[in-house]
Amino acid sequence: MARSDLEALELRLLLDAVYQHYGYDFRGYARTSLKRRIWRRIMEEGLETVSGLQERILHDPDVFERLLVDFSINVTSMFRDPTFFSAVRDKVVPVLKTYPFVRIWIAGCSTGEETYSLAIVLREEGLADRTRIYATDINGEVLRRSKEGVFPVERMKDYTRDYLKAGGRESFSDYYKTYGDVVRFDPTLVDNVVFAQHNLVSDSSFNEFNLIVCRNVMIYFDRALQDKVHELFYESLVRFGILALGHKETIRFTGHADDYAELDSHEKLYRRLA
Amino acid sequence: MARLAVIGASWGGMDAVARVLRQIEADNRLAIAVAQHRSPDTDGILVQFLGRHSTLSVVEADDKDVIEPGRVYVAPADYHLFVEGGTFALSTEGAVRFSRPSIDLLFESAAEAYGEELVAVVLTGANDDGCRGVLAVKEAGGLTIAQDPSTAERPEMPEGAIGSGAIDLVLPLDAIAVELNRLGAAERSRS
Structure with a gap:
């Protein structure tokens, strides 16, 4: 052999x-x-x-x-792909604003960079108070880190640049306090975030969402498992709910390709049709 | 499974890759995958640039894209590109020796998937990415080519590959294109 x-x-x-x-x-x-x-x-x-x-x-x-x-752990950064977060401001937020209450699922939140980025966007767009974000990951230890909101200070230069590119309106450093070589993000940013353990492979739908964000998580799954997770997301979205994937991911290969309209093809924002 | 060529390039690589692609014949039946080091926020620019220099269609690889002959796939900025069976897979695992995409990871995964049906090319660059990759390619029976360092904008990367002892051919860019056309023509007569 x-x-x-x-x-x-x-x-x-x-x-x-x-x-x-x-x-x-x-x-x-x-x-x-x-x-x-x-x-x-x-x-x-x-x-x-x-x-x-x-x-x-x-x-x-x-x-x-x-x-x-x-x-x-998937190595990511805050405001990774700044154009995605601009598109959230320009195209997703107006849709979310039509709902009295918004539920968002960040599936596979890993160490929390994306959760804090999205929470900042929602606060600046005036949506934070009527939004609940469910940030889930398979791993409890990673969730604990996510909840803490502690990141290395050396990343802040890049994060500030990308925050501004993503249409940020405030001074980015107002969102965190520095302690030596780490920063801790304002804990009130995640007041409306529920951190919960969820396994995309084996757990079922646990709510209905207006927006599901799952960027660069399913790239670690094979095609069959991707199909299965897409089924779960489809079931978990409200009608006309929005699905956000990573820039290099596509629903083209999945069983649900025809069940979504493209809201933004470059940003991989899809809207559930019915 | 058609033969696959993987190309790794770093400093000075854009022009070097373009020069090779420009000379690839339109009916070449190789699939080509390119890992070019660059800044993470250069979304799409490299593909547009290379597309203008190639008669083959040049695309950024999407996750799970099926590898098709006669196409050039570019590793997206800030992702690793892997070959798995006859498809690509992407990853945002940490940079490997400061690089994402990593040439080593592309080469190693392609070597496992394609074995003798792989040709790996190391072009200009100022680091040693690709060194470990060409060893894996050689071990799996693939063909390995390095750009002649004296013709490279930065010689370190091809020198490193040659130094690993796993390089079959050392050629200037135009001769690399000739070699890829020869392999692509052989592919045509095979299919």
Whole structure:
């Protein structure tokens, strides 16, 4: 058996073991990225093989928790793709303003950069008080960090630039306080945010939303799993509700391609038709 | 699965890639994927620029795009581009050796998916991205090419690739285009 075939077998066994023992199903995750994260964990635990990691994971829940963090963290930044947030101001906010109360789901919120960015936009647009954001992630540890709103001070220069590019109207530094090499964002920004654990792979719809934001999360899923999650989002959107994907994601390949109209093709903003 | 060419470029790469693409024949049956280091906020500019220099259609790769012959796919700025089976996958995992897209990651994933059907090309650049990638390509039986460093705007990247001991051919840009056309023509007669 070739080395890569052996590794593929070990990966299958590991994912099965994780699923059967911990109930988390990563079998539909895109392989390259998943494999990289698994190998990073193997190295950091001082191990040598995927099978070795499997043994550790089955017998030590802490090792599994660390792998779960590896799987949930996607490196992002505040106001990533500033034009997306401009489009939210120009095209999404006017739609949201027609509702007496707005529910937003940020699916796969990871460490919270996007949640705080959106909360700032909603506050500046006068929508924060009648909006509830549900920020969910598969991983509780990541959610805890999200809730804290603590980010490295060295990123603030870039974030300020992108905040302004995204149509920001205030002084960005008014939104945070600096403590040494970190900043903490104004906790009232997330007063209307519910941070909750939710697994896109296995959990069902938990509310009806006017807007679902899921950018660069499904790129880590294979096509079949993407289809399944799109089904979940379709069910969870109100009629004419809006779905926001990452710039390089598309609904073209999914079973729901015909159920949405493009609100902004470049920004990957879609509106549920009926 | 048609043969795939992966091209990695950094400093000076825009002009170098354009010069190679300009000479690729319109009926070349290679699929081509390009990882060019650049600033994260250069949305779409590279694709437009390369599109003007190529008779093949040049697109930014979308997640899960099926890899088709005769097309040029560019790794989007601020994403890693992976090859998985016959499709592309994107990732926003952290930069690898300061680079996203990472040439190493594109090459390594493509080597696993395409094996002997892969050709990897390292062009101009001032870092050592691609070094590990070409080793994976070579190990999987693919063909590896580096731009002749003396003809590169910055020699470090092709020198690094050559230094890894995994490079089959060292060529100036125009000869790289000739080689890609030869492989693309062979692809035509195969299909």
